[in-house]
Amino acid sequence: MSGTHAHTVAYVRDTMLPEQAPPASEVGPIGWMRHNLFSTWVNTGMTLLAVAAIYYVLAGVLPWIFQSVWNADSLTECREIMMETWGSTHGHACWGVIKERWLQLLFGFYPPHLYWRPILALVLLLAALSPVLFSDRVSSKMLILTAAYPFLMPFLMWGGTIWGPLSAALGFVIGYLIIKHGSEKLGELGAMIAGVVAAVIWWFVLAGPVTDALSSALPIGIEAVQSRQFGGFMLAIMLGVVAIGVSLPIGVVLALGRQSDLIIVKYICVGFIEFVRGVPLITLLFVASLLLNIFLPPGTNFDIILRVMIMMTLFSAAYMAEVIRGGLAALPRGQYEGADSLGLNYWQAQRLIIMPQALKISIPGIVSTFIGIFKDTTLVSIIGLFDVIGLASAIRADTAWNGIYWELFAFIAALFFVVCFSMSRYSMYLERRLKTDHR
Amino acid sequence: MKKSVILGAMTFAGLAAGAASAGTLDDVKARGKLNCGVTTGLVGFAAPNANGEWEGFDVAVCRAVAAAVLGDSTAVEFVPTTGKTRFTALASGEIDMLARNTTWTFSRDVDLKFEFTGINYYDGQGFMVPKELGVSSAKELDGATVCIQTGTTTELNLADFFRSNNISYEPVPIETNAEAQQQYLAGACDVYTTDASGLAATRATFDDPSAHVLLPEIISKEPLGPLVRHGDNEWGDVVRWSLNALIAAEELGITSANLNDMAAGTDNPEINRLLGTEGTLGEMLGLSADWAKNAIAAGGNYGEIFAKNIGEDTPIGLARGLNAQWTEGGLLYAPPFR
Numbered sequence: 001m002s003g004t005h006a007h008t009v010a011y012v013r014d015t016m017l018p019e020q021a022p023p024a025s026e027v028g029p030i031g032w033m034r035h036n037l038f039s040t041w042v043n044t045g046m047t048l049l050a051v052a053a054i055y056y057v058l059a060g061v062l063p064w065i066f067q068s069v070w071n072a073d074s075l076t077e078c079r080e081i082m083m084e085t086w087g088s089t090h091g092h093a094c095w096g097v098i099k100e101r102w103l104q105l106l107f108g109f110y111p112p113h114l115y116w117r118p119i120l121a122l123v124l125l126l127a128a129l130s131p132v133l134f135s136d137r138v139s140s141k142m143l144i145l146t147a148a149y150p151f152l153m154p155f156l157m158w159g160g161t162i163w164g165p166l167s168a169a170l171g172f173v174i175g176y177l178i179i180k181h182g183s184e185k186l187g188e189l190g191a192m193i194a195g196v197v198a199a200v201i202w203w204f205v206l207a208g209p210v211t212d213a214l215s216s217a218l219p220i221g222i223e224a225v226q227s228r229q230f231g232g233f234m235l236a237i238m239l240g241v242v243a244i245g246v247s248l249p250i251g252v253v254l255a256l257g258r259q260s261d262l263i264i265v266k267y268i269c270v271g272f273i274e275f276v277r278g279v280p281l282i283t284l285l286f287v288a289s290l291l292l293n294i295f296l297p298p299g300t301n302f303d304i305i306l307r308v309m310i311m312m313t314l315f316s317a318a319y320m321a322e323v324i325r326g327g328l329a330a331l332p333r334g335q336y337e338g339a340d341s342l343g344l345n346y347w348q349a350q351r352l353i354i355m356p357q358a359l360k361i362s363i364p365g366i367v368s369t370f371i372g373i374f375k376d377t378t379l380v381s382i383i384g385l386f387d388v389i390g391l392a393s394a395i396r397a398d399t400a401w402n403g404i405y406w407e408l409f410a411f412i413a414a415l416f417f418v419v420c421f422s423m424s425r426y427s428m429y430l431e432r433r434l435k436t437d438h439r
Numbered sequence: 440m441k442k443s444v445i446l447g448a449m450t451f452a453g454l455a456a457g458a459a460s461a462g463t464l465d466d467v468k469a470r471g472k473l474n475c476g477v478t479t480g481l482v483g484f485a486a487p488n489a490n491g492e493w494e495g496f497d498v499a500v501c502r503a504v505a506a507a508v509l510g511d512s513t514a515v516e517f518v519p520t521t522g523k524t525r526f527t528a529l530a531s532g533e534i535d536m537l538a539r540n541t542t543w544t545f546s547r548d549v550d551l552k553f554e555f556t557g558i559n560y561y562d563g564q565g566f567m568v569p570k571e572l573g574v575s576s577a578k579e580l581d582g583a584t585v586c587i588q589t590g591t592t593t594e595l596n597l598a599d600f601f602r603s604n605n606i607s608y609e610p611v612p613i614e615t616n617a618e619a620q621q622q623y624l625a626g627a628c629d630v631y632t633t634d635a636s637g638l639a640a641t642r643a644t645f646d647d648p649s650a651h652v653l654l655p656e657i658i659s660k661e662p663l664g665p666l667v668r669h670g671d672n673e674w675g676d677v678v679r680w681s682l683n684a685l686i687a688a689e690e691l692g693i694t695s696a697n698l699n700d701m702a703a704g705t706d707n708p709e710i711n712r713l714l715g716t717e718g719t720l721g722e723m724l725g726l727s728a729d730w731a732k733n734a735i736a737a738g739g740n741y742g743e744i745f746a747k748n749i750g751e752d753t754p755i756g757l758a759r760g761l762n763a764q765w766t767e768g769g770l771l772y773a774p775p776f777r
Contacts, residue, residue: 076754079646089646100489109491228516229491290524293531384479384519384528386487394487394519396617397480399754403644405621 064093065410072096074400097401098411104395105411108231108386114159114223118234121156124149125241133426136433150245157238160224161215167207175199227305231386233415235305240374240419243312247373248366250313251320252359256350258325269321276318281376284311289383308380316373323369327362328354360434367427371420388412463535463667463674464508464725472514475501476534479519481616482640483749483757484540493517496748497538500559500665500682503734504536507681507726512737526551529668536678538665542592552669556679559664559741561761561770563657564596565635567642570650572629577656581606586619586628588612593633596659616641634661636749636757643754677724684731687713687773688740690764695739702732713776720776731776741771 021027025034037047067086072078078094086092098105107115128149131142151165175195182191215221230238257269276284288307296302331354339349359366381390392408395401467473477485477497485495493501498517506512518534529537530552540562541547543555566577574580577600587594589612601608611628613619620641623631631638635657642648665682667675688694691710693701702714711717715728724730738744742764749757763769 075644104487104489104491109487226516228518286523290527290531293527293533381479382521382523384521384524386479386519390479390519393615393617394480397478397482397486398488399482399486399640399643402482402640402754403620405617 060091064091067091068093068095070095070099073100075402075404076400093407093410094404095407097395097404097407101391101395101401102411104232105388105391105408105415106233108235108391109229110225110231110234111223111229114225117156117159117222117225121153122237124152124156133430155222157230158225158227159222161211161219161221163211163214163218163220167211167214168203171199171202171207174202227303230305232391233388233412235380235385235387236374236377236416237419239305239309239312239377239380240370242309243316243373243377244370246313247316247320247369250317251324252355254317254321255324255328258321259328273318273321276315277322281312281315282379282382284315285379285383287311304385308383308385312373312377315376316369319369319372320366323362323365324358326365327358327360330361331357360431363427363431363434367423371423374420374423375416388415463671464677467508467535467674471509472516473501473505473508473536474516474518474534475504476518476520476525476528476537476539477501478539479521481540481637483636483753483755485517485538494748496560496744497540497665499738499744499748500538500685501536502737503685504665504678504681506733506737507684507730508677510727510729510733512733526553529553529666532668535674536665536667540663541666543662543664543666544592547666553666554669554672554675555664555666556675557664557682558662558770559682560636560662562634562636562661562663564593564632564659564661565638565657566654567623567631567638567651568629568654570652574654577654577658578604578606580608580630582608583629584609584611584627586611586613586622586631588616588619588633589614592659597632600656600658620644636755639757640749640755643756673725677726680724681730681734683773684713684734684776685741685744686764686771687776688731688735689742689771690766690773693735693740695736695743698732698735702729709776 022031024030038044069078069081069085069092072081072094073096075094075097078096079089082089082092082094103112103115107118110118124145127142128146130138131140131146148169151169155162155165175198178195178198179191182194185191186194254269254273257265258273260266260269285308288311289304292302292307335353335357336349339353344352378387378389380387381393384390386394389412392412395408396404477493477495480486481495481497483495484497485493487493493515501515501517502512505515518528520528520534520537520539525537525539525541526547528534536556538559540560542562543558547553548555566580568574568580580601585597585608587597587610594610597608597610608630611622613622616633616637619631619633622628623641624645631641633641635653638653642651642653645651665678667678687709691707691713693710693714698714701710702716704716705711708717712720714732715721715730719728721728721730727733739747745757745759745762746752749755751758759767759769761770763771765772
């Protein structure tokens with residue numbers, strides 16, 4: 001058989017052909033472009049249009065950014081230099097204003113010799129956040145710093161006596177000790193109520209005189225800084241961090257309260273959430289800056305930044321509560337029943353089974369709320385606080401820089417983009433890390 | 440500057456006027472600092488410089504009052520206020536005085552329960568047009584598009600002016616002066632109207648100021664001045680006469696250069712009374728004898744303050760006009776120090 005076959009076929013190849021490289025038009029950048037950009041006539045047309053549009057935008061923006069004036073003390077000087085160099089004042093940025101005022105845009109009117117304090121506060125913030133954000137890589141011993149940070153930050157930013165933040169922290173310690181050691185005698189709920197009442201009594205009645213006595217006996221402290229001197233991007237970060245950090249736990253409590261079987265707790269939570277969500281943030285800020293002044297007795301010195309912080313926190317907490325409620329609603333009923341069948345009580349079930357899953361589901365929503373509230377901090381310029389936007393108009397009111405516009409906003413936009421984009425990337429990282437399903 | 444007054448602000452301002460404590464002068468002395476409300480930024484009138492120090496024409500009034508009361512022109516806490524927050528800040532006692540180019544009107548004086556203590560700048564609403572439009576009078580603006588800040592008295596003045604002249608216009612509403620500059624330069628409107636001082640300051644920032652003209656018509660009266668709460672007359676007197684001292688100093692030829700010589704005693708009894716070498720004017724106000732000397736030393740007399748912040752040698756380049764002394768054809772007329 002094989003013999004006959006050998007005679008009918010003239011040539012049989014007995015080795016494999018070596019692999020050839022695919023044609024240049026099918027692989028690499030060219031292949032990718034052929035497949036994705038120029039696959040049909042319609043696609044080709046749209047690609048060319050898009051390239052033209054991108055070129056048009058970049059051709060305007062890039063020369064504006066890079067063919068610009070850095071060394072000038074006023075807009076007039078900028079324009080003179082532009083006329084000398086390029087023969088036209090159009091299409092060139094005057095970054096001289098940023099060069100002169102960037103410290104002011106970042107720190108507001110904070111005393112320059114104390115700039116190290118907000119910087120240290122920011123560095124400590126990152127350190128304090130690291131065990132929370134990157135729990136798989138950073139030692140959990142750093143959590144001590146995280147716990148201390150809420151008291152460290154005001155001390156660094158406002159300065160003054162060290163006894164104020166210490167006595168505020170002591171309130172938490174008192175409450176914690178009572179809850180921990182009183183539960184045998186008073187029962188769990190009784191201990192919790194007693195702890196909270198004791199802490200509140202300490203803060204509002206005893207802490208003031210004790211702090212005054214201690215600071216006159218042992219005056220340890222650093223130079224105090226007035227709230228009026230706060231401003232710039234520092235103010236945005238500070239308001240943002242406080243609102244973000246405090247609103248998450250409050251939001252969790254509100255979301256649980258809204259689903260609670262205790263009727264009074266439930267309706268308090270529903271009422272709060274619906275009221276705050278039904279009112280624009282700017283209204284709350286006006287209340288903080290104007291109405292409280294009227295209602296409080298004359299001479300009361302209730303710090304304006306503290307008032308704004310409280311309002312922003314409450315505002316974002318209401319939104320946070322609804323985002324987390326969405327996460328809770330997405331959990332199957334079986335998870336709750338599973339927790340019950342294991343014999344876990346309410347708080348154990350929430351802590352070990354419900355919340356970890358609900359929070360994971362809500363991550364994108366939570367981070368959107370964070371980014372939203374961070375950007376909303378610019379609204380404080382309307383009530384006369386000098387955040388970056390407020391400072392931009394104040395800088396324009398300087399005779400040297402009156403008439404400058406885009407450069408300041410470009411700088412501010414860059415600052416906000418860096419922070420918001422980082423938050424968004426972190427949330428994607430967190431989602432990947434916590435992904436346990438096998439989709 | 441002339442944001443329409445919010446109803447709520449009126450109500451609460453009225454409520455709080457009674458609640459505010461009576462002796463502002465004593466409060467300021469005890470505190471060692473004057474809380475002075477200023478704008479969040481208006482060219483020439485109030486703006487923080489690169490070091491965060493406030494400068495400007497309105498700021499100089501705050502400094503003069505602080506110097507008169509406390510002997511230190513730097514003992515001022517500047518509280519930036521917006522058009523919406525300024526009156527509540529004053530009514531609630533957050534600030535002791537407001538020097539925020541606020542127009543003295545009947546309703547603000549009477550209904551809002553404030554006390555205007557004088558006028559530090561006579562302004563009025565004007566028009567700016569590009570020269571190439573070939574317009575020489577506001578009455579030729581029939582059918583023009585006009586950039587106008589919403590919610591201000593300028594908006595109402597404009598409507599009145601065009602109606603009384605029986606011509607039409609198309610308003611382009613804008614929110615801030617910076618926005619107006621951009622819109623006007625981009626050609627979104629033929630005319631920009633606001634206070635004449637603001638127009639001059641805006642024009643000075645243009646690439647080519649000579650391509651734009653200010654029309655001769657001034658269509659409203661905008662007397663701008665510092666104000667205090669109604670009912671605290673001692674404090675009102677302090678602010679009123681601190682301002683008058685600056686104006687009188689210019690009339691009497693007292694400048695920051697010759698202040699110390701004059702304070703040693705002169706042949707002119709009014710100068711002596713003003714500077715405290717004769718009489719007891721300071722004591723009557725509850726201040727030290729050299730109160731006016733300190734006020735003038737803070738930034739010079741009225742003319743010097745004007746020249747330094749908004750005068751013809753600055754980029755804003757405002758002429759004295761109505762703001763000249765009465766002896767030179769203006770409206771500044773300080774009552775006698777006697």
